[in-house]
Amino acid sequence: MMILEHEAKALLRxxxxxxxxxxxxxxxxxxxxxxxxxxAVKAQVRxxxxxxxxxxxxxxxAKSLKAATKKLFATSFGDEKPEVLLADPWLPIDRELYLSxxxxxxxEGYIVLYSPKGGVDIESGAPPARYAFGAPWKFRxxxxxxxxxxVEKDFQLRERVITLAHRLVETAAARDCHTIxxxxxxxxxxxxxxxxxxxxxxxxxxxxxxxxxxxADILAQRDGERRRAHKLLRASMEMGHMYVKLDGDIGLIxxxxxxxxxxMDTIHQFGGKPACFLDASPxxxxxxxxxxxxxxxxxxPAVKVILVSVFGGGTHMNRVANSLKANMAxxxxxxxxxxxxxxxxxxxxPGIFETFGAHNHTSLEAAVKEAIKLARAA
Amino acid sequence: xxILLDQSNRVLVMGITGNYGxxxxxxxGGYGTTIVAGVSPGRGGGNVDGVPVFESAHAACNATSADTxxxxxxxxxxxxxxxxxxxxxxxxxxxxxxxxxxxxxxxxRAAAKANGARLVGPNSPxxxxxxxxxxxxxxxxxxxxxxxxxxxxxxxxxxxxSKRLTVAGIGQTTVIGIGGxxxxxxxxxxxxxxxxxxxxxxxxxxxxxxxxxxxxxxxEYAARKDAKxxxxxxxxxxxxxxxxxxxxxxxxGSKADSHSAKTKMLARSGVHVCKGLSDLVPQARAxxxxx
Numbered sequence: 028m029m030i031l032e033h034e035a036k037a038l039l040r041x042x043x044x045x046x047x048x049x050x051x052x053x054x055x056x057x058x059x060x061x062x063x064x065x066x067a068v069k070a071q072v073r074x075x076x077x078x079x080x081x082x083x084x085x086x087x088x089a090k091s092l093k094a095a096t097k098k099l100f101a102t103s104f105g106d107e108k109p110e111v112l113l114a115d116p117w118l119p120i121d122r123e124l125y126l127s128x129x130x131x132x133x134x135e136g137y138i139v140l141y142s143p144k145g146g147v148d149i150e151s152g153a154p155p156a157r158y159a160f161g162a163p164w165k166f167r168x169x170x171x172x173x174x175x176x177x178v179e180k181d182f183q184l185r186e187r188v189i190t191l192a193h194r195l196v197e198t199a200a201a202r203d204c205h206t207i208x209x210x211x212x213x214x215x216x217x218x219x220x221x222x223x224x225x226x227x228x229x230x231x232x233x234x235x236x237x238x239x240x241x242x243a244d245i246l247a248q249r250d251g252e253r254r255r256a257h258k259l260l261r262a263s264m265e266m267g268h269m270y271v272k273l274d275g276d277i278g279l280i281x282x283x284x285x286x287x288x289x290x291m292d293t294i295h296q297f298g299g300k301p302a303c304f305l306d307a308s309p310x311x312x313x314x315x316x317x318x319x320x321x322x323x324x325x326x327x328p329a330v331k332v333i334l335v336s337v338f339g340g341g342t343h344m345n346r347v348a349n350s351l352k353a354n355m356a357x358x359x360x361x362x363x364x365x366x367x368x369x370x371x372x373x374x375x376x377p378g379i380f381e382t383f384g385a386h387n388h389t390s391l392e393a394a395v396k397e398a399i400k401l402a403r404a405a
Numbered sequence: 406x407x408i409l410l411d412q413s414n415r416v417l418v419m420g421i422t423g424n425y426g427x428x429x430x431x432x433x434g435g436y437g438t439t440i441v442a443g444v445s446p447g448r449g450g451g452n453v454d455g456v457p458v459f460e461s462a463h464a465a466c467n468a469t470s471a472d473t474x475x476x477x478x479x480x481x482x483x484x485x486x487x488x489x490x491x492x493x494x495x496x497x498x499x500x501x502x503x504x505x506x507x508x509x510x511x512x513x514r515a516a517a518k519a520n521g522a523r524l525v526g527p528n529s530p531x532x533x534x535x536x537x538x539x540x541x542x543x544x545x546x547x548x549x550x551x552x553x554x555x556x557x558x559x560x561x562x563x564x565x566x567s568k569r570l571t572v573a574g575i576g577q578t579t580v581i582g583i584g585g586x587x588x589x590x591x592x593x594x595x596x597x598x599x600x601x602x603x604x605x606x607x608x609x610x611x612x613x614x615x616x617x618x619x620x621x622x623x624x625e626y627a628a629r630k631d632a633k634x635x636x637x638x639x640x641x642x643x644x645x646x647x648x649x650x651x652x653x654x655x656x657x658g659s660k661a662d663s664h665s666a667k668t669k670m671l672a673r674s675g676v677h678v679c680k681g682l683s684d685l686v687p688q689a690r691a692x693x694x695x696x
Contacts, residue, residue, distance in 0.1 A: 136511040369544075
């Protein structure tokens, strides 16, 4: 999960990486105050390309700060409105660089990326220099130095970058970050009180969701994500379901990410449109497991029909069928439901389904066609 | 032949006294897997369906010559259990758990490499050599013995895909679930290298997803002059960009991650690309005919 810039900067500050001393502005603040002007007022959102969408405004006095605050709180970035703003001192920059540490499959672990030209156009410029070392304890300063030798000619700067990169690698490993990206990493002008110092003017941190049990920050982020979700979705998320809303009318309850995407593609292939990606594989065999999934889709007016498509190995279909039976008995919604269950103990499914008048499709294509037909008729 | 797994593997079950461990002994043992030992600290000396339980992997390997480990412990304990099995001498370790921190996988992979062992998983259905042995919970009826190697990033998709092949009369040498996480114990490239060297495998079906770089490795192999024919299905054609589709690695972040970029790249390298699940069997047949 990606965290907000001000949270990422707090993490960097806690491990000794210089960041600007910013001020947080909460929604509803009528007269925001900062210690000094000018400031960069920055919308705190998770979507990329914020700078290009007008999410950063320079304010030179109290009046322009107030105007910028009002404007940014009223702007949506992607499907996101800023929860809070960050007003950072506007610093005199000598050079903008790019530095990141991220997980990379080919490297079997972490890589460091560095570009001597950072800033908003990083993606359109030359690709950054890449140092792949894999396991965090395999990072070697001299190896990174060899990679950067021809990329960064300023050796004093280069040494500072290497030290910083090592710090980021250790932080990523210790705090379970998939990515720590600093862009821009700025060298301040020589006439400032910290000449030549490298400072993280922006920061992006992506946490590993699954490390929540050993990192309280990740747990808090996950809880925050759930709190922000509406009631029905929250119940589903608490079961560990993974949900992405889409713009169609066939509510897909599925198990396993690959087959869920396969089912979405199949729905499109026959001219229908899925209303969601909903992987309900965690805990599906208890009645509790599917209940929030049905509540979520029954409560969504865009959903005309529900398609339950599960192919289980460790998940036993006799138990899934019994859970579905209990859920169908509890449901008040009249939306039609189409079933396609397959996997371990699927031979017991028809017998269980017969007791509540449900039919189990044996092919995904047939189930999808049936769901599309019902959606059109609704 | 098959890759990595057959009846000759002597399997040790880490976490044998849990529900998954017990089911595995019945299900996989019944399938033909040679299960020789289990580990469950505090429960050494007992047995599960006749399989002896030991206090440690070291003790289990010494007593039974186990050389392969199946790990069934909760996600936060997988790193410890997998590395214990590797350091006790197991050369193949299969970890099916999802919800595992990536940093732990990095550590297991490094330990495997240092000890000349191989990890399959995590976040994987495991591995099955039909008619011989299986390590994981794959529904056995979906598979049958035959000439096609199968590599899958997703468990559920490996079941659906293999069942389609089986129903069409196309059997499999081995079906390996490489998993949906960004760091994998065994990558697509490594699995392809194993199938390449297996004389019985005539062609390979690759079941991929949007996001990540595995598909690039498949294209790279397929472009080799001596490559075995490859068919591939990439799911997630209709997934919106920037959203994580369940698997941590299934996310279209850049253009190269997208469905169209991946299928074009695969087709250019001579891969028989499936238009969708319905096209899986025809492309598998085309790949086998090209072999």
